[in-house]
Amino acid sequence: MCGIVGYIGKKSVVPVILDSLQTLEYRGYDSAGLAFVDNDLLTVYKASGKLMNLRNQLPEKLFEKNGKSRYIGMGHTRWATHGAPTDQNAHPHVSCDGNIALIHNGIVENYGELREGLTQKGHQFHSKTDTECVVHLIEELSKSEPDMMKVLQQVSQRLVGAYALVILDKRHPDKLYGVRNHAPLVVGIGEDELLLGSDVVAVVEHTNKVAYLKDGEIVELSPQGFKVINFYGEPIDAKVETIASGQLIADKKGFKHFMLKEIHEQPDVIRSSLSGRLITPEEPIALFQSDAAQRLEQINRIFIVACGTSYHAGLVGKYFIEDLVRIPVEVEAAGEFRYRNPVIDDKTLVIAISQSGETADTLTAIRQSHDKGSPVIAITNREDSTIARESDWVLPVRAGLEVSVCATKSFTAQVIVLYLLGLYLAETRKALAAENLQEIKSELQRLPALVEHILHTPEPIQALAKKYGNSRDMIFIARGINFPAALEGALKLKEISYIHAEGYSASELKHGPIAMLDRSIPVVAVLTEGIVYDKMISNCQEAKARDAYVIAINSGPMPEDVKDTFEDVLMIPKTHELLSPILTSVPMQLLAYYIAEFLGKDVDQPRNLAKSVTVE
Ligand code: M6R
Numbered sequence: 001m002c003g004i005v006g007y008i009g010k011k012s013v014v015p016v017i018l019d020s021l022q023t024l025e026y027r028g029y030d031s032a033g034l035a036f037v038d039n040d041l042l043t044v045y046k047a048s049g050k051l052m053n054l055r056n057q058l059p060e061k062l063f064e065k066n067g068k069s070r071y072i073g074m075g076h077t078r079w080a081t082h083g084a085p086t087d088q089n090a091h092p093h094v095s096c097d098g099n100i101a102l103i104h105n106g107i108v109e110n111y112g113e114l115r116e117g118l119t120q121k122g123h124q125f126h127s128k129t130d131t132e133c134v135v136h137l138i139e140e141l142s143k144s145e146p147d148m149m150k151v152l153q154q155v156s157q158r159l160v161g162a163y164a165l166v167i168l169d170k171r172h173p174d175k176l177y178g179v180r181n182h183a184p185l186v187v188g189i190g191e192d193e194l195l196l197g198s199d200v201v202a203v204v205e206h207t208n209k210v211a212y213l214k215d216g217e218i219v220e221l222s223p224q225g226f227k228v229i230n231f232y233g234e235p236i237d238a239k240v241e242t243i244a245s246g247q248l249i250a251d252k253k254g255f256k257h258f259m260l261k262e263i264h265e266q267p268d269v270i271r272s273s274l275s276g277r278l279i280t281p282e283e284p285i286a287l288f289q290s291d292a293a294q295r296l297e298q299i300n301r302i303f304i305v306a307c308g309t310s311y312h313a314g315l316v317g318k319y320f321i322e323d324l325v326r327i328p329v330e331v332e333a334a335g336e337f338r339y340r341n342p343v344i345d346d347k348t349l350v351i352a353i354s355q356s357g358e359t360a361d362t363l364t365a366i367r368q369s370h371d372k373g374s375p376v377i378a379i380t381n382r383e384d385s386t387i388a389r390e391s392d393w394v395l396p397v398r399a400g401l402e403v404s405v406c407a408t409k410s411f412t413a414q415v416i417v418l419y420l421l422g423l424y425l426a427e428t429r430k431a432l433a434a435e436n437l438q439e440i441k442s443e444l445q446r447l448p449a450l451v452e453h454i455l456h457t458p459e460p461i462q463a464l465a466k467k468y469g470n471s472r473d474m475i476f477i478a479r480g481i482n483f484p485a486a487l488e489g490a491l492k493l494k495e496i497s498y499i500h501a502e503g504y505s506a507s508e509l510k511h512g513p514i515a516m517l518d519r520s521i522p523v524v525a526v527l528t529e530g531i532v533y534d535k536m537i538s539n540c541q542e543a544k545a546r547d548a549y550v551i552a553i554n555s556g557p558m559p560e561d562v563k564d565t566f567e568d569v570l571m572i573p574k575t576h577e578l579l580s581p582i583l584t585s586v587p588m589q590l591l592a593y594y595i596a597e598f599l600g601k602d603v604d605q606p607r608n609l610a611k612s613v614t615v616e
Pocket residue numbers: 307308309310353354355356357358359362405406407408491495609610611612613
């Protein structure tokens with residue numbers, strides 16, 4: 001969601017802010033702005049659209065050093081929640097007296113009531129955002145309290161919702177303030193400089209030393225250093241950590257888009273996810289470094305919570321774990337889980353899956369699970385995230401920085417970690433014969449080479465993209481453990497090409513969706529050798545009988561007499577049926593990519609989407 005950057009130090013502030021905002025660009029945004037204090041003047045620039053629009057407004061002199069010993073400023077990329085993505089609604093927002101500027105990530109839920117009260121006190125609003133009320137509230141409270149840290153404590157008592165705030169007050173021109181409550185904020189500690197960021201990605205160009213603020217904390221940055229207090233004014237000893245910054249630097253490595261690069265990284269991502277955990281098929285899976293084994297023995301049920309692509313990975317995990325471990329597994333979208341009263345207890349293991357580790361709904365589901373006594377495992381790509389820090393155990397997926405909004409390699413890595421967890425539980429509970437486990441483990445080790453095989457021949461998929469790229473709708477069908485892969489294939493296509501796509505269990509076709517079928521709606525069918533292969537062929541024949549073009553992603557021995565059911569067939573290598581979603585997903589990722597590219601879409605930053613969804 002919104003990107004936040006703050007800077008106080010010796011470098012010229014505008015280039016630092018623009019560069020850092022650029023590193024956050026991949027998260028998705030629709031307008032941008034910045035503010036800085038120079039010669040006691042608070043200056044603000046804002047622009048809707050891409051960062052380039054903001055850059056084009058800025059006078060060249062702002063990119064030069066002007067002899068000052070210290071610079072201070074902040075910048076923001078906005079993902080609109082309240083009010084359209086216009087210049088006026090872009091952050092920073094400024095107080096009526098022009099002294100205070102503020103940027104915000106999150107949602108202020110009681111903004112209506114606050115706005116009304118502040119309007120009655122004479123404050124004038126210039127935007128339609130929920131955020132603007134906060135800067136007016138700070139201004140109002142500052143009238144009777146000169147200490148900004150105290151004002152911010154009072155503000156925290158008045159705000160309802162999620163917020164990370166950064167505040168610049170020209171009356172304190174060498175200070176920058178930050179507040180964190182249910183939206184991430186990190187302090188970067190460099191040589192003679194301090195930064196604030198909504199993600200460490202925003203600060204790693206400058207430093208690898210960071211302090212993660214916790215919910216309910218306020219920070220003051222000044223030339224003397226930084227100090228943290230909680231919402232009750234008590235001093236907090238913030239822990240400074242050193243991060244492996246190299247892994248967080250985005251680089252397309254010669255590919256046209258991050259998405260294509262990330263699809264091609266999957267063989268290495270699988271190797272890295274397996275490394276040290278699956279050593280040989282004969283050895284037990286090594287997954288946890290802590291006390292997990294004893295605690296997990298008591299578990300009689302699993303509940304997986306996640307959103308979007310991570311939710312689809314969770315569905316694959318359900319098929320796999322139930323099959324191997326014979327323990328019931330439920331999967332629920334975190335946004336649904338949090339607003340009902342799920343039946344979970346201390347014998348339910350909750351698995352929270354999140355690439356970013358900051359998804360608001362998933363984080364809330366973790367907190368609610370803890371309240372009900374359930375232990376939580378986080379499966380995440382960001383060990384430094386809030387979700388990782390709030391879970392009992394973390395299983396890192398080791399996919400490396402994923403820049404494209406469209407998740408690809410993180411899905412594969414999440415599924416691999418769920419496979420490892422399923423194997424681990426099957427082994428520790430002796431749920432499956434050793435030879436069956438070894439067979440799956442051997443196949444897991446072959447997966448990187450099999451994915452490489454698919455990636456080496458993109459031409460047939462490129463041809464399909466041209467043939468079907470102008471379709472208005474597309475349907476993806478599969479059965480069994482590939483049903484979630486079909487859901488994921490449809491999600492990939494719709495989010496980057498804006499073509500309407502739906503994933504269905506092929507068995508459900510005749511219960512409704514078949515009514516839509518005709519020549520204009522291509523049907524992508526996933527057929528892998530196994531118990532549902534023949535059933536899938538029958539379902540495809542039903543679609544073909546309605547005149548639909550059926551495109552097979554096939555690893556099975558297709559009988560001669562059914563070949564004419566399919567308009568196109570993409571052959572993929574054969575593997576264990578339970579592992580096949582890893583292989584069937586790759587052609588669907590590539591199909592979505594090449595269609596979006598054929599249509600000239602903004603592949604890495606699709607409209608309306610954000611990489612890290614930090615509001616509910
Ligand atoms: O960071 P998370 O895995 O928690 O994110 C969940 C979804 O927002 C995410 O998977 C989203 O659906 C992707 N854009 C899909 O490509």
